Amino acid sequence: xxxxxxIPVIIDCDTGxxxxxxxxxxxxxxxxxxxxxxxxxxxTGVDGVVRNTLxxxxxxxxxxxxxxxxxxxxxxxxxxxxxxxxxDGMGDLGLPAPTRTPVDVDAxxxxxxxxxxxxxxxxLIPTAPLTNIALLLxxxxxxxxxxxxxxFMGGAVATGNATPVAEFNVWHDPEAAAILLTAGVxxxxxGLDVFQRVVVPGADVRRLRAxxxxxxxxxxxxxxxxxxxxDETDPGGGLGDAGAVCSxxxxxxxTTHRLPVEVSLAPGPTRGQTIVDRRARxxxxxxxxxxxxxxxVDVALDVDVERYVKLWLTAVEGV
Numbered sequence: 001x002x003x004x005x006x007i008p009v010i011i012d013c014d015t016g017x018x019x020x021x022x023x024x025x026x027x028x029x030x031x032x033x034x035x036x037x038x039x040x041x042x043x044t045g046v047d048g049v050v051r052n053t054l055x056x057x058x059x060x061x062x063x064x065x066x067x068x069x070x071x072x073x074x075x076x077x078x079x080x081x082x083x084x085x086x087x088d089g090m091g092d093l094g095l096p097a098p099t100r101t102p103v104d105v106d107a108x109x110x111x112x113x114x115x116x117x118x119x120x121x122x123x124l125i126p127t128a129p130l131t132n133i134a135l136l137l138x139x140x141x142x143x144x145x146x147x148x149x150x151x152f153m154g155g156a157v158a159t160g161n162a163t164p165v166a167e168f169n170v171w172h173d174p175e176a177a178a179i180l181l182t183a184g185v186x187x188x189x190x191g192l193d194v195f196q197r198v199v200v201p202g203a204d205v206r207r208l209r210a211x212x213x214x215x216x217x218x219x220x221x222x223x224x225x226x227x228x229x230x231d232e233t234d235p236g237g238g239l240g241d242a243g244a245v246c247s248x249x250x251x252x253x254x255t256t257h258r259l260p261v262e263v264s265l266a267p268g269p270t271r272g273q274t275i276v277d278r279r280a281r282x283x284x285x286x287x288x289x290x291x292x293x294x295x296x297v298d299v300a301l302d303v304d305v306e307r308y309v310k311l312w313l314t315a316v317e318g319v
Contacts, residue, residue: 006033007148008118009248010111012070014042014128015052016082016089017222018240021312022127023053024219025242027062029315031249035122036114037067038107042128042172043082044089046072049128052090054098060215066114067100070107071131074173082168091225095218107132112140121148123248126180127241129169130154134176137183149186153244155261155274156192157299163269167192170263171272178263181295188256190244191274194303198243199236204313211317219316239312246308247300253311255302260294 009032013019026034037057039049050069057065073079103110111132115122124147126133133150136143154169154177162171170177181187200223208220223237239246247254260277264270276299 005120006031007123007248008033008035008120009123009125010034010036010038010114011245012038012040012107012111012124012126012128012132013053013241014040014044014049015056016043016049016128016241017091017225018238018242019043019127020052020056020090020222021219021239021242022245023056024060024215025312025315026245027057027060027065028215028318029249032245034065035118036110037065038070038111038132039067039102040070040107040128040132041072041079042169045079045081046070048089050102051098052088054100054102055090055095056218058098058100059095059218064100066103066110068103068105068107068110071135074129074131075134075175077173080172091222093221093225108136108139111136112143115143115146118146121146123148124150125245125248126150126152126154127244129172130176130180131173134173134179137179144184147183147185149188150180150183151188151190151244151248152180153190153195153241155189157274157276157278157301158193160273161192163272165270166272167274170274174263174265174272177274178265181261181263181297186298187295188247188298188300189261189274190247190254190300194254194300195240195243196238197303198239198246198305198308200239200309200313201236204309205235205237208317216317239308242312243303243308246311250307250311253304253307254300256298256300258296259299261297261299262294
């Protein structure tokens with residue numbers, strides 16, 4: 001889907017395999033204008049995230065999009081990484097070190113600068129723990145006036161992955177996620193309920209891996225590392241975070257419901273859970289204790305898988 005005026009977006013990531021798939025799509029889709037990329041600790045340490053992000057942009061042949069280093073740990077929690085992405089966060093594919101370097105300002109400074117400088121309101125797409133975004137909102141609340149929407153990959157209505165009820169990005173920094181929900185701008189939650197469903201078939205993964213074009217080939221190698229999620233003899237690969245970026249380029253492929261959402265900050269087994277209220281009417285708690293004000297979020301509950309797979313493939317291979 002192309003538009004006369006590309007949507008200005010800023011991606012906040014912890015690159016990561018599926019963050020890399022998201023970046024490859026974002027920089028190659030004609031309907032998106034990637035104004036900046038900010039990095040935060042998550043899938044790997046923040047310095048590794050910066051390295052991985054710059055490497056992906058070079059492999060994709062992307063223009064000189066500014067990249068900034070952000071928070072190296074959550075607001076309160078200690079650093080906790082996701083080993084599923086390998087030691088380097090990129091599936092240990094042995095990718096070359098980048099020749100570019102990040103900009104000489106921190107992530108919050110870059111976020112503020114690029115949001116306020118954009119001639120059109122910006123869409124923020126955090127695909128990582130939300131530490132940078134929380135720091136931005138608390139330090140520079142004036143940016144809210146030029147944010148169109150925040151579409152974040154995080155949370156879950158049903159089952160978590162970091163814990164039985166908590167998704168990794170929110171679990172990694174629950175306080176930051178709670179701050180995000182108070183941003184005062186429209187928010188879309190692209191959670192595990194749709195995240196895990198968008199899978200590129202094995203035949204497409206094999207075609208990408210055989211490509212002579214570096215960015216396309218990298219996409220195939222990354223997808224192969226995310227398999228096997230389907231047939232073990234011809235595994236597909238999940239798009240993960242990239243689906244959130246697809247939903248910005250083509251929101252019609254996502255079914256959302258506007259629902260109250262809050263983050264559990266209590267110690268114990270529910271910490272980091274996104275509590276999504278899908279009840280049709282108030283329950284006994286509200287009857288006895290009164291209704292609490294909760295942020296309303298556009299929660300993704302269904303996704304057109306074939307539509308987003310086709311959208312992503314068309315952009316990534318259409319160089």
